[in-house]
Amino acid sequence: MRHIDERDVLINRIARIQHELARHIVRSRFLSGAASNLTMRQLQVTVLLSILGSASGQDLARHLGVGLATVSGIVDRLVRHGLAGRHEDPDDRRVRRVELTPKGKALIEEIQDTGLADLRRILDYLDLDTLRMLDLVGIRMHEAGRRLHEEEAQADSSSPPG
Numbered sequence: 001m002r003h004i005d006e007r008d009v010l011i012n013r014i015a016r017i018q019h020e021l022a023r024h025i026v027r028s029r030f031l032s033g034a035a036s037n038l039t040m041r042q043l044q045v046t047v048l049l050s051i052l053g054s055a056s057g058q059d060l061a062r063h064l065g066v067g068l069a070t071v072s073g074i075v076d077r078l079v080r081h082g083l084a085g086r087h088e089d090p091d092d093r094r095v096r097r098v099e100l101t102p103k104g105k106a107l108i109e110e111i112q113d114t115g116l117a118d119l120r121r122i123l124d125y126l127d128l129d130t131l132r133m134l135d136l137v138g139i140r141m142h143e144a145g146r147r148l149h150e151e152e153a154q155a156d157s158s159s160p161p162g
Contacts, residue, residue, distance in 0.1 A: 025118045038081070041066075045074050046083060046100065050108040054099035056089065083107060 038046070041064070048063055049055060055063075061071045075098050078084035083104035089095035100108070123131065 021122070024122075025115050038083075039074075039077075041070075041074050042078055042081075042083075045071070045078060045098075046104055046108065047111075049084060049098060049100045049104065054097045056095050056097055060098065078104070 044064060045060060048060060052059065057068050057071050057075065060075070061068045064071065075084060075086070078098075079086065081103075082101055084098050085101050086096045086098055089097050123134075126134070
């Protein structure tokens with residue numbers, strides 16, 4: 001039982017540290033540049049589009065847990081900012097798809113570059129032994145995430161349509 005308690009304590013502490021580190025990096029990423037002119041929802045949609053490539057309004061609404069009318073307003077503002085564009089779905093002309101414009105892709109790249117620069121500045125404070133440990137931990141976490149993703153994808157593909 002003690003092993004489980006220690007495991008939970010460590011997982012909770014690591015999660016809190018990760019959360020605080022992410023807050024520090026996100027704060028500096030979004031408080032500067034073009035991202036500072038967007039709402040959090042607009043940033044969420046921009047990031048989602050960078051991951052998905054393109055999406056229908058329905059897809060975005062489902063990912064965000066909001067209604068289609070809300071998504072439509074968010075996308076309208078992103079289009080006005082020149083960050084996203086709408087086009088007809090080649091497979092279904094009734095569906096309009098949304099994707100990032102070159103300006104939107106450049107914004108995502110700027111956000112990622114700023115975050116990476118912040119992370120590098122933090123890592124520069126660490127000694128070589130700690131960096132080696134973090135490298136190993138990062139590799140193991142990446143592998144665990146990949147396995148989890150594969151298991152979830154396999155479970156999704158084997159479950160009956162609902």
